[in-house]
Amino acid sequence: MATEKRSRRQLxxxxxxxxxxxxxxxxxxxxxxxxxxxxSEAALYRHFASKAKMFEGLIDFAEESVFARxxxxxxxxxxxxxxxxxxxxxxxxxxxxxxxxxRVLLGDALVGETERLMVRVGQFFDxxxxxxxxxxxxxxxRRDIVLTADxxxxxxxxxxxxxxxxxxxxxxxxxxxxLQRWDDQWQLLSSALFSVPDSPM
Numbered sequence: 499m500a501t502e503k504r505s506r507r508q509l510x511x512x513x514x515x516x517x518x519x520x521x522x523x524x525x526x527x528x529x530x531x532x533x534x535x536x537x538s539e540a541a542l543y544r545h546f547a548s549k550a551k552m553f554e555g556l557i558d559f560a561e562e563s564v565f566a567r568x569x570x571x572x573x574x575x576x577x578x579x580x581x582x583x584x585x586x587x588x589x590x591x592x593x594x595x596x597x598x599x600x601r602v603l604l605g606d607a608l609v610g611e612t613e614r615l616m617v618r619v620g621q622f623f624d625x626x627x628x629x630x631x632x633x634x635x636x637x638x639x640r641r642d643i644v645l646t647a648d649x650x651x652x653x654x655x656x657x658x659x660x661x662x663x664x665x666x667x668x669x670x671x672x673x674x675x676x677l678q679r680w681d682d683q684w685q686l687l688s689s690a691l692f693s694v695p696d697s698p699m
Contacts, residue, residue: 507545510535511555518598518607522671525610550612556602557618564592564622568629578637579692582630583684586660589626590676593664597672600664627657644693652691659687 513534517526528539528549535542546552571584593600601607603622608615631653637643645652663676663683 507555510542510545510552511559514552515556515596515598518601519672522597522601522668523606526607550615553602553608553611553615554618556599557615557622560592560596560599560603561622561625564588565625568626572633578633578643579688581633582656583688585626585630585633586656586684587677587680589660590663590680593667593676597667600668600672604661604664604668606668623657623661626660627653630656646691646693655691656687659683 510531514526514531517531517534526549528542531552532539532542542552546555567588568585571581571588575581575584593603598607602615603619605616605619608619631649634643634645634649634652638645638649647655666674667676
């Protein structure tokens with residue numbers, strides 16, 4: 499029974515993400531979501547107490563997917579610059595694969611919803627920024643890198659860059675991939691953020 503309940507919840511969340519992707523700029527109602535899933539609105543509320551809980555389910559999925567991979571990157575890669583590159587690439591690739599959830603993370607789908615949801619997505623990006631800052635600070639302590647600006651400024655610049663590309667993706671109605679010019683953009687960004695450490699005498 500529990501497995502059946504989880505699978506129906508998953509189906510509802512997948513339908514919500516799909517509706518968000520297919521109707522950019524539109525507010526999703528429980529009536530339209532119920533039609534997409536093939537159930538009544540009452541059936542939706544047997545699995546989620548409110549529409550806000552459905553959005554929270556998508557945010558939970560984003561957090562679990564992204565931060566599990568972040569931890570993997572930190573284990574596999576020891577150098578700060580490729581760590582940052584892979585983390586930013588991860589966010590952009592997740593956005594590209596999940597357009598509907600991108601609308602949620604950017605707040606576009608949350609207009610008119612409870613303020614708690616905006617706080618949650620803000621915390622998502624704050625957590626990524628904090629991780630970037632920690633990567634930079636640890637590398638500075640090890641003298642692996644020399645930053646051209648303070649680690650706080652550098653981390654904020656990187657997360658702002660990612661959010662900007664995600665917004666462009668949304669504005670293009672998901673036609674322009676956020677990874678379209680990634681290699682050239684990262685080369686430019688990294689050259690602005692990182693200096694080559696002086697060789698020991």
